[in-house]
Amino acid sequence: MTGSTVEVRDLGVRFGAVHALADLSFSLSANKICGLLGRNGSGKTTLLSVLAGYLRQNAGTATVDGDPVFENATATGKVCLVRGTGDASPPKVAVRDLLDYGKQLRPTWDADFAAELVERFELPLKCTPATLSHGKRSALGITIGLASRAPLTIFDESYLGLDAPSRYAFYDALLADVLAHPRTVIIATHLIEEVGALFEDVVIIDEGRVLLHEDADTLRAAGAAVTGEATLVDSFTMGLQVLGEKSLGRTKSAMVYGPLDDRRRAQAEEVGLELGPIALQDLFVHLTSGGSR
């Protein structure tokens, strides 16, 4: 089995008067690792809950391999959503039994791989999630997500409470497994610097809408910090999308978004302006901090 495609169109979710998602659209081709970035309360978990069939949308459509997700076993059977809070696992069932459920419920489940991950994360089989530490609960979620081999596997801040060595063990296991068994993976995270290199696509959502969906490497080249004499910076950035500015005396630094061609770069050099790269995380911060709005 290979990865699923995802198609979300004009999705809307309302909690009372609060619009958690509004006209949200994006699509994902099969076998990609996609990073889902967004600030707290931007709607990441709501979106992922709809994709996994945990939540019914108020408007629009969400499909997996073309099948609507909500109350549709054909679609939900292909999706495994792992939440960092671990609230999806029944608290009073032993780890061993939870893994056994996975085996019975999921045709793609790999029991040997699950056992290997249990060992790697040192999970106590007889304990229940309620008695596990936050970190171990996260490791249990990750174990279930990886061993599910679900065509659409979603990790929603699944690293919460995990120490750095365990997080790297997770990234290594994920990458190795996806190479051997291609599938579609969505990772919602705030640790952009740490996992950024794993993403092929990046989706940034803000206030319930898709702010951008871009190839991760394209995004790494999409921003530039223009630094120099303030008036020169101002005239150079005229007409460009400026995400943020900083001034120190007569020097100014402006973050611009959008590709700069060779002609523009040569122009900057000619007047003595310095062009620096913007890291993915900084770009995210500037795009979502409200500085541009």
Next chain:
Amino acid sequence: MAFDDRSPIYRQIADRIEAEVLSGALAGDEQVMSTNKYAAFHRINPATVNKAFQQLVDDGILYKRRGIGMFVSPQARQQIRARRRKSFFTDVVDPMVAQATAIGIELPELIDRITERAKEDRR
């Protein structure tokens, strides 16, 4: 992490492999790591690694042997050297001269130093 988030990673991978070819760490007709191994080793998305290797194939630096893997082209080193030679003066020498002028180093002083280094290297 060996690669940073400040420029396209595929470009950083290509640069690194070119640097290894230039230094002789990778010789002509030598096999390079498979894309999957490379991805797993450096914790990078395999599609990104593929893109880098494809770029190097398009540039004639690597070639594919069906079913076996990727190899360094015999003329890769020459080719990279020729390309880098072209951009050396604009990328390295011009900024160096600009910097020297800015801090008050006279050009003859700079030339003396280069001549001196050349003598040392010949010894």
